[in-house]
Amino acid sequence: MPVGPFGIDPVIWAPLRLVIAVGLALFLVLNGALLQIYLERKIQAIIQDRLGPYHVGPFGLLQTFADALKLISKEDVRAQATDGWFFVAAPALVFCPMLASWVVLPFAQDIVGANLNIGLLYLTTLGSMTVLGIVIAGWASNQLISYEIPQILALVSVVLVVGSLSMIDITRSQAGPFVNVLILPFSFVIYFIAALAETNRTPFDLPEAESELVAGWLTEYSGMRWGTMLALSEYGNVTVVCAIVTTLWFGGWQGPGVEAIPLLGVLWFTLKVYAFILVMMWIRATLPRLRIDQLMSFCWKGLIPMALVNIAVVAVLALAFPTTKIPVAIASWVLLVIFVTGIPIVQRQRLRTLRARARAATAPAVRAAS
Amino acid sequence: MTFDFVEPVVFALLSIGVIAGGVAVVMLSRITAAALLMAFTFLCMAGMFVLLGAETIAAFQVLIYVGAITVLILYGVMFTKFGDRPRALFFQRQTPLAAVFVAAVAIPVAIVALSFTSAPPRPGGGDLIALATSVFTDFAFPFEIASVLLLAAMVGAIVLTKRDDPEEAALRRRP
Amino acid sequence: MTVPLGAYVVVSAALFFIGCAGVLVRRNAVVILMCVELMLNAANLALVAFSRKYGSIDERGSVFVIFVFVIAAAEVAVGLGIILSAYRNRPVVDVDEIHQMKG
Secondary structure, three states, X not given: OOOOHHHOOHHHHHHHHHHHHHHHHHHHHHHHHHHHXXXXXXXXXXXXXXXXXXXXXXXXXXXXXXXXXXXXOOOOOOOOOOOHHHHHHHHHHHHHHHHHHHHHOOOXXXXXXXXXXXXXXXXXXXXXXXXXXXXXHOOOOHHHXXXXXXXXXXXXXXXXXXXXXXXXXXXXXXXXXXXXXXXXXHHHHHHHHHHHHHOOOOOOOHHHOOOOOOOOHXXXXXXXXXXXXXXXXXXXXXXXXXXXXXXXXXXXXXXXXXXXXXXXXXXXHHHHHHHHHHHHHHHHHHOOOOOHHHHHHHHHHHHHHHHHHHHHHHHHHHHHOOOOOHHHHHHHHHHHHHHHHHHHHHHHHHHXXXXXXXXXXXXXXXXXXX | OOOOOHHHHHHHHHHHHXXXXXXXXXXXXXXXXHHHHHHHHHHHHHHHHHHHOOHHHHHHHHHHHHHXXXXXXXXXXXXXXXXOOOOOOOOOOOXXXXXXXXXXXXXXXXXXXXOOOOOOOOOOOOOHHHHHHHHHHHXXXXXXXXXXXXXXXXXXXXHHHOOOOHHHHHHHHOO | OOOOHHHHHHHHHHHHHHHHHHHXXXXXXXXXXXXXXXXXXXXXXXXXXXXXXXXXXOOHHHHHHHHHHHHHHHHHHHHHHHXXXXXXXXXXXXXXXXXXXXX
């Protein structure tokens, strides 16, 4: 009679483990959102040289509790439209795929909800389901769909080098300090920027800009519906995206002392994930917003061509030199340098042409006026 | 206690979901509800693919059908919202003929289908590697044709729906 | 006790014929497109069921399914393009009324 972990019958352990994983994921999502809302406000405040929440609880730590209580106790205002049940279904459709994606995040050596051998594909799939929920909620989704493409291309380039879609395998393929970001920094940059846009974080958050949207669909969702969709789903998504980044490029749960104490991996994983979350908040507090057409043109004319070039180069080099990873690394760093230095040059050129065109357009008017 | 009954029970639930979703798409007069129930059908279909052991295909099913095609159809529904017909569906000209046709073909197919026997069950374990090897080695040429097809469809869709700029139209009208 | 192949084929056939009936009966162009997608899905189910149950080494059925996905996606895009541009000319989606080729 095979014995599973903790002496439980393996046949019971399989579904039980999944239930525990989902329950734990829900717990982590809720608490994570709580923590991240507070962190966001505090960090934005510190960067902007003000105080942030400090009234409720020590250092304002209980502020989010107060906000959540307020949201829960609000009146449930329902739209009188004919498709009222879209209105009810949309928050669930946005939240559930995000919750389902926690199942494949590798917290430590054996601590993962389900070690799917298509783990990364599963995450991509759930990301596309979120788009459906957002379309039903009435949000503009062309930004989400556009930025999925460079995201997937960047992920695929890592898979090309690692050779597996399973999150655990990808983490284990990074031995010691030689994490994948040293080999594929360009993919990391592409993925990070695309993920910022996917999760609607600044500088790509025009659809949810607080200072610019007063009317529209957002005002119809009140109380916990709004809370679920905006706070929980967004911060849950941010956490999942940062978890993907740490797993793929920064070694996941690995860190000093993990071989001896496997549970230490959870600590390292959480620390790395929150480091990236803090970077995202830092970016939000620092950079201004892009206009919607700038957003789209950056994606289609900037990120996607570079992601395609990246994938082509990585694929060719990974096939040509299957044993070493050094050519791929060199090519990737070269591409990154080209990308980073190329943007100012391209932008300066575009500015010059725009100015010339503006001058040509107003010249007849000036001549007519004088 | 063995959990052998899980697979047929899940199959029964999923097939009920698939058929119910299909019937709903055909019979509902509210298009938006029909579109969402079509997405539900696609999800149950993905579940059946997982039950068969084809997880990669299930992931692609959700990615393409639920994630993209449903969104496209919702956009189509939103832009051509002509008002759902209040009249019931059954009083149309073609319905009796359609029913006869469908029954005449469906019943023999069902009888034949039930007579299929399958080989002994294969070990599960996903189909990703076999699929990928097949697509890129044996079926490389159809793969390339499929990508050209996608390009043609993309260009075609853009050309079909592009609004004429008034300046471009004026440019074209100028001799 | 595993599910026999015949069950999958019956479900696939049922869905196919439901979709077929929908294409024949419904008049809204977008709904017809949705029913066509149902038929394609039914075909996919049959392909995958046969491929997995009969144990082909190189998963040919599933490979075909991938191509069906590609073609379905392309077809929905172009189909909706046609519907939308026809809708722009005359705002009807009732296929009984869009039967003249003259604009």
